[in-house]
Amino acid sequence: MAYPVDYKYTKEHEWIKADGAKATIGITAYAQESLGDIVFVDLPKVGTEITAGKTFGTVESVKAVSDLYAPTSGTVTEVNGELATAPENVNKDAHSAWMIKVTLKNPGELNSLLSAADYEKFVAEESGK
Amino acid sequence: MSVLTTAPAKTALNAVHRKMGAKMVEFNGWDMPVEYPPAGGIIAEHMAVRTGVGIFDVSHMGDIRLHGPEALAAVQHLCMNDASKLAIRQAQYSAMLYPQGTFVDDVIVHRLAEHDYLLVINAGTREKDFNWVRDNTKGFKCEVENLSDNYTQIAIQGPKAVDLLQKLTDVDLSTVKFYWFTRGTIMLLRTAKRNLENVPIARTGYTAEDGFEIYIPSDEETSAQVWNELLEVGKEFGVVPCGLGSRNTLRLEGRLALYGHEISDTINVWESGVDRWCKMEKPDFIGRAALEKAKDEGLKRTLVGLEMVGRGIARDDYKVLDQTGKQIGYVTSGSPAPFLRKNIALAYVPPQFAEVGSKVAVEIRGQGVEAQVVPTPFYRRAKKA
Numbered sequence: 001m002a003y004p005v006d007y008k009y010t011k012e013h014e015w016i017k018a019d020g021a022k023a024t025i026g027i028t029a030y031a032q033e034s035l036g037d038i039v040f041v042d043l044p045k046v047g048t049e050i051t052a053g054k055t056f057g058t059v060e061s062v063k064a065v066s067d068l069y070a071p072t073s074g075t076v077t078e079v080n081g082e083l084a085t086a087p088e089n090v091n092k093d094a095h096s097a098w099m100i101k102v103t104l105k106n107p108g109e110l111n112s113l114l115s116a117a118d119y120e121k122f123v124a125e126e127s128g129k
Numbered sequence: 130m131s132v133l134t135t136a137p138a139k140t141a142l143n144a145v146h147r148k149m150g151a152k153m154v155e156f157n158g159w160d161m162p163v164e165y166p167p168a169g170g171i172i173a174e175h176m177a178v179r180t181g182v183g184i185f186d187v188s189h190m191g192d193i194r195l196h197g198p199e200a201l202a203a204v205q206h207l208c209m210n211d212a213s214k215l216a217i218r219q220a221q222y223s224a225m226l227y228p229q230g231t232f233v234d235d236v237i238v239h240r241l242a243e244h245d246y247l248l249v250i251n252a253g254t255r256e257k258d259f260n261w262v263r264d265n266t267k268g269f270k271c272e273v274e275n276l277s278d279n280y281t282q283i284a285i286q287g288p289k290a291v292d293l294l295q296k297l298t299d300v301d302l303s304t305v306k307f308y309w310f311t312r313g314t315i316m317l318l319r320t321a322k323r324n325l326e327n328v329p330i331a332r333t334g335y336t337a338e339d340g341f342e343i344y345i346p347s348d349e350e351t352s353a354q355v356w357n358e359l360l361e362v363g364k365e366f367g368v369v370p371c372g373l374g375s376r377n378t379l380r381l382e383g384r385l386a387l388y389g390h391e392i393s394d395t396i397n398v399w400e401s402g403v404d405r406w407c408k409m410e411k412p413d414f415i416g417r418a419a420l421e422k423a424k425d426e427g428l429k430r431t432l433v434g435l436e437m438v439g440r441g442i443a444r445d446d447y448k449v450l451d452q453t454g455k456q457i458g459y460v461t462s463g464s465p466a467p468f469l470r471k472n473i474a475l476a477y478v479p480p481q482f483a484e485v486g487s488k489v490a491v492e493i494r495g496q497g498v499e500a501q502v503v504p505t506p507f508y509r510r511a512k513k514a
Binding site for chain 2: 062065
């Protein structure tokens with residue numbers, strides 16, 4: 001599975017792509033595969049403050065409910081409204097089906113996240129359990 | 130034996146499921162496929178059964194045989210439905226009850242021969258059920274045998290199930306009515322080039338769809354051969370291997386009860402709405418006296434179907450609230466319904482909220498989300514002429 005090298009990753013299986021103080025957040029290919037058919041995505045409203053490590057929404061498959069964790073702190077500037085009617089887009093291409101865009105509070109937080117190589121190693125260990 | 134402290138049990142098809150890329154989960158002490166992502170996953174499996182055909186490994190189900198001169202009397206004592214109405218090779222939905230009128234388990238009773246009955250029971254209650262049957266039939270002239278490990282049970286389900294299975298057997302399946310069974314040869318012409326003789330073939334299932342369940346020898350080789358033959362022959366019908374995930378969504382759309390959810394040792398027959406299979410007029414059975422008393426006392430709660438009106442998915446054990454936000458009940462099974470494309474649930478609520486159209490709410494992550502009581506079953510298959 002290819003994890004874009006210009007993204008950063010969390011151990012809770014979110015990705016974040018930053019461009020200066022602006023960033024886009026979604027869940028990883030591994031996350032969507034573990035969840036199975038995604039049928040529901042619940043996202044915060046524009047203007048909501050999110051906090052690194054805290055939940056900002058939920059994603060549900062037919063069988064499971066899973067919380068979304070903020071990779072960094074920031075303010076929501078845009079929400080992918082398409083996912084309200086087409087949540088299966090996350091299954092089709094998790095790394096382009098973004099969930100929210102944020103203005104970062106502290107871009108320095110990005111440094112504590114996993115690189116693509118580290119994340120790949122992490123999921124290999126996790127799925128190998 | 131405690132299933133919690135031992136490794137999960139495996140059906141004879143375990144290696145086949147893993148080889149096919151199934152996602153495996155532990156279910157009631159069994160290592161079972163929940164879905165087959167390479168075949169499309171839960172939604173595709175669900176749709177295949179509603180519109181074509183799917184096959185399920187349900188070998189984790191148990192089988193208890195009662196035979197002998199007083200087998201019927203024993204079954205009548207143990208089960209709430211009237212087994213005296215069964216012709217040879219006919220089956221019925223039934224349940225075994227505790228003296229307090231709650232459920233030991235729900236079962237399918239097959240009448241195999243004159244004094245010969247088979248109870249098909251749930252995976253999670255195998256040991257408990259067998260002990261219950263053995264302990265409560267001691268006074269009857271009948272043998273109790275646990276045949277659970279003798280069979281690999283495969284369910285072939287969907288409107289095209291009959292077409293698929295007909296290609297493998299010499300019996301005319303059109304003569305087998307729903308909830309009847311037959312015995313026939315299963316011919317493995319394309320893969321193993323051998324025949325299995327005298328295989329029980331029942332027109333039963335747990336998907337609210339037409340279909341069959343076959344009981345074949347439980348050795349790994351035979352089990353894999355039949356499974357692979359079904360997939361091979363079923364290609365022209367678009368057959369899909371199905372796991373427990375779609376089995377659950379299919380049975381929920383059809384309002385079929387699941388032990389530990391809609392029925393359990395704390396829920397009685399009247400509450401659970403399976404009373405059309407409880408025959409109070411037949412000879413005495415375990416639980417009957419308590420049910421009579423419970424009927425006089427009236428219902429405190431009843432099982433209803435809910436459809437989400439607001440955005441959200443009701444899940445097992447979520448709270449059901451009235452319009453003021455006070456808890457009035459709980460969800461027993463909740464899920465997206467892939468065929469109906471709605472979010473549905475079964476829930477226990479007080480009878481005053483049970484009327485179709487009643488507005489309630491389901492608490493989802495701390496918020497009450499609007500839902501309403503709808504008729505059940507949520508899905509009913511079209512009857513063929």
